[in-house]
Amino acid sequence: MSIVKAASSRAPSSLAHRRKADPVKIASFAALLITTFLMLLPLFFMVSTSLKSKREMLKFPPTFLPESWAWSNYTEIFDTLQFGTLYKNSLIIGVLTVIGTLLSSALVAYGFARYRGRGNQLWFILLLSTMMLPYPAIMIPQFVLFSKMQWIDTFLPLVVPAFFGSAYNIFLLRQFFSTLPEELFDAGRIDGCGELRMWRTIALPLSAPALATVAIFAFIYSWNDLLTPVLYLSSSDKFTLPVGMASLTSSRFRIPPWHLLMVASVLAMVPIVTLFAIAQKQFVEGIVLTGIK
Amino acid sequence: MTVIKSESRRQTFYMYMFISPWLIGFLVFALYPILSSLYYSFTDYDIIHPPRFIGLANYTEMFDSELFWKSVTVTLKYTFISVPVQLLLALGFALLLNQTLPLRGFFRTAMYFPSMVSGVAMSLLWYWIFNPQIGLFNYMLSWFGIPGPAWLMSPDTALYALIIMSFWTAGAGMILFLAGLQGVPGSLIEAARLDGAGRLRIFVNITLPMISPVLLFQLIMGLIDSFQVFTQAFVMTQGGPNYSTWFYVYNLYTSAFKEYRAGYSSALAWVLLIVVMLFTAVIMKLSNRYVHYEGGGRR
Numbered sequence: 001m002s003i004v005k006a007a008s009s010r011a012p013s014s015l016a017h018r019r020k021a022d023p024v025k026i027a028s029f030a031a032l033l034i035t036t037f038l039m040l041l042p043l044f045f046m047v048s049t050s051l052k053s054k055r056e057m058l059k060f061p062p063t064f065l066p067e068s069w070a071w072s073n074y075t076e077i078f079d080t081l082q083f084g085t086l087y088k089n090s091l092i093i094g095v096l097t098v099i100g101t102l103l104s105s106a107l108v109a110y111g112f113a114r115y116r117g118r119g120n121q122l123w124f125i126l127l128l129s130t131m132m133l134p135y136p137a138i139m140i141p142q143f144v145l146f147s148k149m150q151w152i153d154t155f156l157p158l159v160v161p162a163f164f165g166s167a168y169n170i171f172l173l174r175q176f177f178s179t180l181p182e183e184l185f186d187a188g189r190i191d192g193c194g195e196l197r198m199w200r201t202i203a204l205p206l207s208a209p210a211l212a213t214v215a216i217f218a219f220i221y222s223w224n225d226l227l228t229p230v231l232y233l234s235s236s237d238k239f240t241l242p243v244g245m246a247s248l249t250s251s252r253f254r255i256p257p258w259h260l261l262m263v264a265s266v267l268a269m270v271p272i273v274t275l276f277a278i279a280q281k282q283f284v285e286g287i288v289l290t291g292i293k
Numbered sequence: 294m295t296v297i298k299s300e301s302r303r304q305t306f307y308m309y310m311f312i313s314p315w316l317i318g319f320l321v322f323a324l325y326p327i328l329s330s331l332y333y334s335f336t337d338y339d340i341i342h343p344p345r346f347i348g349l350a351n352y353t354e355m356f357d358s359e360l361f362w363k364s365v366t367v368t369l370k371y372t373f374i375s376v377p378v379q380l381l382l383a384l385g386f387a388l389l390l391n392q393t394l395p396l397r398g399f400f401r402t403a404m405y406f407p408s409m410v411s412g413v414a415m416s417l418l419w420y421w422i423f424n425p426q427i428g429l430f431n432y433m434l435s436w437f438g439i440p441g442p443a444w445l446m447s448p449d450t451a452l453y454a455l456i457i458m459s460f461w462t463a464g465a466g467m468i469l470f471l472a473g474l475q476g477v478p479g480s481l482i483e484a485a486r487l488d489g490a491g492r493l494r495i496f497v498n499i500t501l502p503m504i505s506p507v508l509l510f511q512l513i514m515g516l517i518d519s520f521q522v523f524t525q526a527f528v529m530t531q532g533g534p535n536y537s538t539w540f541y542v543y544n545l546y547t548s549a550f551k552e553y554r555a556g557y558s559s560a561l562a563w564v565l566l567i568v569v570m571l572f573t574a575v576i577m578k579l580s581n582r583y584v585h586y587e588g589g590g591r592r
Contacts, residue, residue: 164318
């Protein structure tokens with residue numbers, strides 16, 4: 001898809017305009033500096049506050065940097081919140097969700113992209129329309145269904161649906177698979193490859209950026225999801241990170257443990273930022289794919 | 294003739310083989326829940342005892358419920374401010390960044406960064422930022438000599454606080470717009486410039502039509518997302534103070550899983566579904582005239 005290449009770094013500025021000190025550009029630069037400062041300030045305080053002592057936390061105005069660095073906040077959270085358990089649960093659910101989403105979405109997307117079967121268009125439109133289906137609209141019958149299956153207070157309701165594909169990711173991968181050249185598959189067929197084998201040995205290896213994007217989307221979604229685990233998980237040793245973190249604002253604390261709120265937020269961000277740092281390029285390419293129909 | 298027929302059969306067979314996971318998932322996790330929640334919405338149902346048919350009683354109760362209308366007002370107000378402003382900010386940032394500027398990569402990453410903190414972590418951070426005694430927001434207002442309000446603690450400002458917070462993640466939309474902008478052929482813009490078109494003309498007559506599919510996509514997804522706000526209400530305000538952040542889905546969640554009124558909540562769910570479909574349909578219909586698809590073909 002040519003869009004992917006076009007998106008890499010080109011800005012449509014003409015040669016004639018490049019050399020002059022363009023007042024519009026200077027103003028743009030200034031505007032960007034100010035907004036970036038405003039956007040990053042909360043993050044800066046999130047990190048610095050996570051390292052302040054309980055007393056310093058309550059100071060107003062807030063200090064920019066901690067007067068004394070309270071690294072012990074980062075161990076305290078593991079005692080107050082069973083943070084290790086929460087983290088582990090969220091990681092397990094996240095990884096299983098990624099595996100399920102990748103497998104199922106890649107299969108389904110391949111089916112839509114490669115075969116002009118009867119009803120292809122109709123099912124695909126249906127798939128797109130499920131992207132608009134709000135989860136809250138279906139969560140009650142799903143809850144009834146899963147409780148009949150005795151799945152309450154297990155990870156299954158959070159993980160199993162991922163193995164049946166998710167509309168957004170199927171759409172993204174279908175767009176990608178459609179751009180793969182037909183000749184590759186002809187060659188595969190001549191070599192006697194079966195359909196599933198072509199999927200595995202031709203389509204998948206060529207789709208690394210798209211698959212990486214899907215993996216990141218799936219992980220972030222699962223990692224941040226609050227509503228589903230709140231519905232299904234009832235014992236505290238099964239809680240996910242968002243469920244455990246949400247309890248920090250509950251009224252059982254007379255004064256909110258501000259330093260722990262920030263520590264939790266910083267630690268919750270770590271896997272997402274790591275993933276993004278590793279796969280930034282693929283991720284942006286993948287977003288480009290979904291953004292343009 | 295038979296060759297063609299068997300080829301199309303083969304294609305159909307493999308298509309259904311490959312899409313079967315989604316087909317099953319669609320039937321079990323989407324279609325069945327949609328239909329059964331329609332049925333539940335006409336019953337008195339507490340999830341434990343079997344549902345009892347009560348006709349339209351849930352719907353009449355809903356339309357008489359003060360809390361229902363409160364949740365509708367809160368959600369619509371949030372949506373109608375937050376979604377358009379977020380879109381404008383995202384588009385504005387994208388336009389700024391779609392020039393050759395120093396530090397361009399840094400700006401792009403920095404603006405997108407907050408979107409990675411979404412969810413509960415973001416709610417906790419802003420819970421502190423909006424704290425009237427020690428938070429960052431009122432501290433920054435004090436630089437300009439403005440006395441800050443009580444934000445989340447006052448029914449007058451709590452919803453606005455959440456709206457302001459939503460602007461922080463405009464960077465996610467910015468990335469999409471930026472991708473769209475970079476798909477606009479430079480030759481088109483160059484040609485317009487040679488014809489003497491100014492920046493504004495170029496934007497209105499070329500850039501905007503070219504990125505209109507991205508705009509449409511984001512508008513619809515933004516609306517659907519903001520109809521479903523839950524995390525902020527659950528973590529930061531518990532729907533308060535005085536129901537000022539009683540979002541629709543928070544209301545639905547409370548009646549289903551705190552009061553165990555699955556029948557009534559299913560009626561709420563169906564109203565949500567219909568409203569989302571209506572909004573989407575109306576926007577798609579209106580956009581037919583304005584949205585430009587390359588090559589003239591429309592899906």
